[in-house]
Amino acid sequence: MVRVIDNTRPRSDARTAVSAAARAKGKGEANGHLYKPRQPIYPKLVHGKWRAIKWALLIAALAVYYVTPWIRWHRPEGFPQQAALVDFTGRRFYFFDIQLWPQEVYIFTGLLVMAALALFLVTALFGRLWCGYACPQTVWTDLYIVVERLFEGDRNARMRLDAAPLSFNKIWRKTGKHLVWLGIAFGTGGAWIFYFHDAPTLIRTFWTGDAPMTAYVSCLLLTCTTYIFAGWMREQVCTYMCPWPRIQGAMLDDHSLQVTYLAYRGETRGPHKKGQSWEGRGDCIDCNQCVVACPMGIDIRDGSQLECINCGLCVDACDEMMVKVGRPTGLIAYDSEEAVCARTKGEKAVYKPIRSRTIYYALAMSVVGGLTLWSLIDRPKADLGVIRDRNPIFVRMHDGAVRDGYTLKIANRTYVQQRYDVSFEGVQGARLSQPGAAGEHVSIVVPPDQVVPVRVFVTAPKDAELEPSVPARFVIRAGDIRAEAKTVFLSGAANPQ
Amino acid sequence: MADQRETDHATGVETTGHSWDGIKELDNPLPRWWLWVWYGTIAFAIVYWILMPAWPGLHGYTKGLLHKSDRAEVTKELKALDIKRGEGAAQLRTASLEQIEKDPKLNAYAQQVGQSVFGDNCATCHGIGGTGGKGYPNLRDDVWLWGGKLEDIQYTITHGVRTGVEGARMSQMPAFGRDELLKPDQIDDLTEYVVHLSKRPADAAAVARAQPLFEAQCSACHGLDGKGNQQVGAPNLTDSDWLYGADRASIRGQIFAGNGGVMPTWGGRLSPETIKALAVYVHSNAGGQ
Numbered sequence: 178m179v180r181v182i183d184n185t186r187p188r189s190d191a192r193t194a195v196s197a198a199a200r201a202k203g204k205g206e207a208n209g210h211l212y213k214p215r216q217p218i219y220p221k222l223v224h225g226k227w228r229a230i231k232w233a234l235l236i237a238a239l240a241v242y243y244v245t246p247w248i249r250w251h252r253p254e255g256f257p258q259q260a261a262l263v264d265f266t267g268r269r270f271y272f273f274d275i276q277l278w279p280q281e282v283y284i285f286t287g288l289l290v291m292a293a294l295a296l297f298l299v300t301a302l303f304g305r306l307w308c309g310y311a312c313p314q315t316v317w318t319d320l321y322i323v324v325e326r327l328f329e330g331d332r333n334a335r336m337r338l339d340a341a342p343l344s345f346n347k348i349w350r351k352t353g354k355h356l357v358w359l360g361i362a363f364g365t366g367g368a369w370i371f372y373f374h375d376a377p378t379l380i381r382t383f384w385t386g387d388a389p390m391t392a393y394v395s396c397l398l399l400t401c402t403t404y405i406f407a408g409w410m411r412e413q414v415c416t417y418m419c420p421w422p423r424i425q426g427a428m429l430d431d432h433s434l435q436v437t438y439l440a441y442r443g444e445t446r447g448p449h450k451k452g453q454s455w456e457g458r459g460d461c462i463d464c465n466q467c468v469v470a471c472p473m474g475i476d477i478r479d480g481s482q483l484e485c486i487n488c489g490l491c492v493d494a495c496d497e498m499m500v501k502v503g504r505p506t507g508l509i510a511y512d513s514e515e516a517v518c519a520r521t522k523g524e525k526a527v528y529k530p531i532r533s534r535t536i537y538y539a540l541a542m543s544v545v546g547g548l549t550l551w552s553l554i555d556r557p558k559a560d561l562g563v564i565r566d567r568n569p570i571f572v573r574m575h576d577g578a579v580r581d582g583y584t585l586k587i588a589n590r591t592y593v594q595q596r597y598d599v600s601f602e603g604v605q606g607a608r609l610s611q612p613g614a615a616g617e618h619v620s621i622v623v624p625p626d627q628v629v630p631v632r633v634f635v636t637a638p639k640d641a642e643l644e645p646s647v648p649a650r651f652v653i654r655a656g657d658i659r660a661e662a663k664t665v666f667l668s669g670a671a672n673p674q
Numbered sequence: 675m676a677d678q679r680e681t682d683h684a685t686g687v688e689t690t691g692h693s694w695d696g697i698k699e700l701d702n703p704l705p706r707w708w709l710w711v712w713y714g715t716i717a718f719a720i721v722y723w724i725l726m727p728a729w730p731g732l733h734g735y736t737k738g739l740l741h742k743s744d745r746a747e748v749t750k751e752l753k754a755l756d757i758k759r760g761e762g763a764a765q766l767r768t769a770s771l772e773q774i775e776k777d778p779k780l781n782a783y784a785q786q787v788g789q790s791v792f793g794d795n796c797a798t799c800h801g802i803g804g805t806g807g808k809g810y811p812n813l814r815d816d817v818w819l820w821g822g823k824l825e826d827i828q829y830t831i832t833h834g835v836r837t838g839v840e841g842a843r844m845s846q847m848p849a850f851g852r853d854e855l856l857k858p859d860q861i862d863d864l865t866e867y868v869v870h871l872s873k874r875p876a877d878a879a880a881v882a883r884a885q886p887l888f889e890a891q892c893s894a895c896h897g898l899d900g901k902g903n904q905q906v907g908a909p910n911l912t913d914s915d916w917l918y919g920a921d922r923a924s925i926r927g928q929i930f931a932g933n934g935g936v937m938p939t940w941g942g943r944l945s946p947e948t949i950k951a952l953a954v955y956v957h958s959n960a961g962g963q
Contacts, residue, residue: 568803
């Protein structure tokens with residue numbers, strides 16, 4: 178750093194102005210960080226309806242994730258017997274009876290568009306349910322907190338333990354927790370790689386060192402991300418890394434259901450002693466249970482916030498307290514801005530699940546879903562590609578006939594060998610032949626699940642009087658399987674000037 | 675340049691003591707991360723010196739514990755390539771031309787070899803697409819001066835045309851005009867006769883005059899019907915393919931000068947396997963006779 182130091186006169190502002198160096202020094206003295214340090218969050222275990230749904234979804238999501246690669250599925254000899262498999266080496270994707278080739282990746286695009294639209298629709302209707310219930314970050318964080326609770330106890334015990342000086346008790350609890358966390362992380366990364374290789378084989382080769390390097394690297398990577406994201410970073414992933422909280426502002430409107438504190442009912446809040454009158458005060462007893470239950474560490478009573486993942490744990494926490502003090506539940510509830518406004522004014526709350534944006538989302542979903550489904554059902558069993566010879570573009574034969582050369586790429590997308598009859602249509606009197614083969618009948622055998630390139634010639638007689646470029650097509654047929662590809666026949670005739 | 679360290683009022687940091695035109699530099703420490711990266715590179719360099727070839731000496735250089743050598747690796751790869759190619763070459767050597775063309779795998783290999791060799795050696799005259807040009811035969815069509823069967827093509831490539839070497843394809847069309855074997859008007863008549871042979875309108879009187887001339891002078895090679903003879907590389911004059919041009923001037927020029935192209939003998943330059951692959955490549959690209 179170069180800095181002009183003017184020593185000709187004493188600096189009058191030297192004491193008041195805080196230099197960058199001084200500020201950095203101040204920070205260093207505080208805790209050595211450039212950014213605000215994370216305030217640890219100790220979510221308290223709650224019981225209730227939403228917590229129960231969250232448990233059920235957690236178990237279901239994890240079960241799907243861990244079990245799917247182990248489902249076997251019968252396919253013909255020589256093909257993978259795994260129901261769900263992304264086979265990078267063989268360049269195929271298998272999902273039960275569906276098999277996709279790399280060039281059919283647009284079906285995935287359709288699925289991803291569907292997923293995005295579904296996310297939009299659900300968010301417009303019910304807020305960030307995805308974040309609160311189904312997002313892997315939420316599911317794994319929940320799982321990690323279960324482990325944490327197992328070793329260190331619930332909120333208060335955890336806070337005490339963290340504040341306590343190092344002791345044998347603290348060490349074994351912390352070590353145990355991190356070991357189990359690492360185990361889960363490894364299990365997560367380990368399960369992931371089974372989607373890309375034959376699971377029973379890989380589980381053996383993984384330990385003998387014969388598995389592909391990508392398996393080890395992916396496993397290590399996902400082990401690290403799981404351990405770091407779910408163990409250490411938790412809500413910071415949602416608040417700082419994930420773009421979705423920022424996008425949600427465009428998705429939510431006054432009719433979306435969100436976890437809401439009904440201020441008109443709760444205020445004025447304050448502690449309440451048993452037997453005290455409820456007259457002239459709100460239902461909120463300021464017990465702070467909604468705050469301690471929150472995995473994001475926010476106070477829902479401050480209103481809708483970027484951090485809120487709509488998980489409803491504060492709803493459960495509040496309901497429990499309301500029952501205890503004998504007030505109606507639902508002081509914190511899934512509710513819409515519009516309904517809350519109406520009830521605040523003493524009007525009847527109206528819910529509008531069907532409104533223009535939800536209709537648009539649903540329509541777009543049905544269109545994309547329909548197209549994707551249609552392309553999947555209508556998936557051709559054979560594919561034909563044509564590459565025209567470019568040098569020479571045509572050859573004139575001794576009798577004046579003109580011959581064009583083509584390379585056909587015949588893809589057999591079935592599990593059995595096929596014999597395709599090739600025909601050429603569109604040029605009067607044209608003759609199809611295969612170099613080195615006698616006869617005019619071109620018939621190609623393609624092994625199962627393979628692409629075979631075939632050189633063919635098309636010869637048009639001298640007196641055909643063709644246009645310089647004649648639209649034509651190749652057709653392949655094998656039983657009821659049919660595929661065609663458009664091309665042109667260049668006749669060598671001069672273009673009319 | 676005074677060398678006097680002093681403490682800066684504003685920051686409380688000492689200067690380096692150097693002053694350039696009144697500008698002084700604060701002696702701030704280097705950022706920690708930068709220092710650690712720098713230490714890291716030093717550690718890396720030391721490990722590198724030990725493991726890899728690094729220091730030059732009077733007699734060679736330090737080899738390093740890993741004994742890595744790019745030259746040795748290239749040599750190894752080339753050797754592996756030779757072995758890999760050897761498998762294909764061995765198959766080409768033992769299989770007959772027909773076998774090579776019929777076997778899809780061997781054929782695909784021959785096509786690859788053929789295409790590459792053709793591009794290196796033949797494309798100069800015959801064109802990269804093999805369509806030739808004036809005086810250079812088109813190898814894509816079904817017209818063959820010396821035969822279009824696999825063995826014919828292999829023989830032509832191996833021995834060449836008009837090279838003067840023993841075994842080469844040999845023939846020589848007389849230069850009827852230049853060597854004054856025929857009179858100019860006779861050559862004109864013959865030109866009309868050749869045009870007539872290829873079923874194009876021609877001067878009937880000239881054709882009639884030229885007929886005995888053709889039978890006497892040309893039919894020995896081109897045949898009485900003008901259909902040519904592949905034994906002597908005499909072109910078929912009745913088809914629509916013309917090596918030296920189809921118009922009257924070109925035909926007359928050819929009768930006048932009796933041009934005949936030369937193709938090198940590839941036998942000594944290309945291995946027999948390569949020539950086999952090349953023959954299969956040319957054969958199948960021409961549609962195969």
